[in-house]
Amino acid sequence: xxxxxxxxALLAPFALAEHAxxxxxxxxxxxxxxxxxxxxxxxxxxxxxxxxADGGVLPILRYDxxxxxxxKAVIGYPNEFASSPALNDIVTWTGSTIVxxxxxxxxxxxxxxKVEYNNITEFPLSIAGTAWFNVASxxxxxxxxxxxxxxxxxxxxxxxxxx
Amino acid sequence: xxxxxxxxxxxxxxxxxxxxxxTYPSLELSYVPGVYKADLELFNARKDISYYEVxxxxxxxxxxxxxxxxxxxxxxxxxxxxxxxxxxPAASKDRAVYICTKSKTLFTPVTQVTVIxxxxxxKLK
Numbered sequence: 001x002x003x004x005x006x007x008x009a010l011l012a013p014f015a016l017a018e019h020a021x022x023x024x025x026x027x028x029x030x031x032x033x034x035x036x037x038x039x040x041x042x043x044x045x046x047x048x049x050x051x052x053a054d055g056g057v058l059p060i061l062r063y064d065x066x067x068x069x070x071x072k073a074v075i076g077y078p079n080e081f082a083s084s085p086a087l088n089d090i091v092t093w094t095g096s097t098i099v100x101x102x103x104x105x106x107x108x109x110x111x112x113x114k115v116e117y118n119n120i121t122e123f124p125l126s127i128a129g130t131a132w133f134n135v136a137s138x139x140x141x142x143x144x145x146x147x148x149x150x151x152x153x154x155x156x157x158x159x160x161x162x163x
Numbered sequence: 164x165x166x167x168x169x170x171x172x173x174x175x176x177x178x179x180x181x182x183x184x185x186t187y188p189s190l191e192l193s194y195v196p197g198v199y200k201a202d203l204e205l206f207n208a209r210k211d212i213s214y215y216e217v218x219x220x221x222x223x224x225x226x227x228x229x230x231x232x233x234x235x236x237x238x239x240x241x242x243x244x245x246x247x248x249x250x251x252p253a254a255s256k257d258r259a260v261y262i263c264t265k266s267k268t269l270f271t272p273v274t275q276v277t278v279i280x281x282x283x284x285x286k287l288k
Contacts, residue, residue: 082278137277162261
């Protein structure tokens with residue numbers, strides 16, 4: 001009994017703790033999420049397109065921006081196949097990247113201030129929040145030449161570069 | 164409300180994404196004389212990606228030789244983070260600007276798809 005009282009007395013200070021701290025840090029960070037993996041539709045024998053009107057699915061990327069003005073998004077639509085059957089003719093690539101949904105209406109500035117060159121579009125991530133980017137891609141083979149049957153894979157590059 | 168939104172962002176970022184922290188790492192002297200190091204952490208929440216490559220670049224995006232632990236191309240399983248240490252020789256210290264992680268894709272038998280290559284670059288202080 002004495003031992004039990006002694007043990008209780010020793011443990012008592014720990015039981016008297018009034019609060020516990022939860023510590024968290026919010027640090028500058030950019031996260032890239034694949035929201036939707038794109039799929040090519042094949043509306044013509046010579047054409048692959050991610051547009052819904054062509055039976056495709058647009059790739060959609062989500063960028064989470066914790067601190068405004070720390071990063072820029074650099075997004076590139078495909079300009080070659082990463083994997084395809086043997087192709088003997090020229091493939092003509094076109095595409096575009098636009099701002100889709102945004103968590104803050106002022107993020108429309110991303111679209112206004114974007115810079116385009118080659119297949120790349122750069123967006124200054126000047127506002128914290130979440131932004132979705134839609135990437136359209138189209139590949140036309142030769143002059144209305146039928147694409148050979150097989151597997152076609154193309155790569156969308158999504159970069160977040162600290163500035 | 165703003166805090167809640169930020170919290171939601173952080174949580175959502177950890178749900179299905181690729182991220183790299185800190186944004187602005189600093190170079191410190193390592194235990195090897197004449198070699199500097201920077202510590203970063205990569206988090207992989209992309210289910211479709213298991214491998215990432217780390218690279219160091221100058222302001223013109225030329226690659227700079229660096230030693231990377233655990234490896235230059237490393238396996239980062241889904242929903243795990245990996246601590247990365249980048250070792251840069253003193254001679255390249257002033258040229259090094261960006262440390263980047265890039266997803267590596269293993270092609271699976273699918274037809275007519277686009278795959279997303281994600282790349283995040285931190286900038287050295």
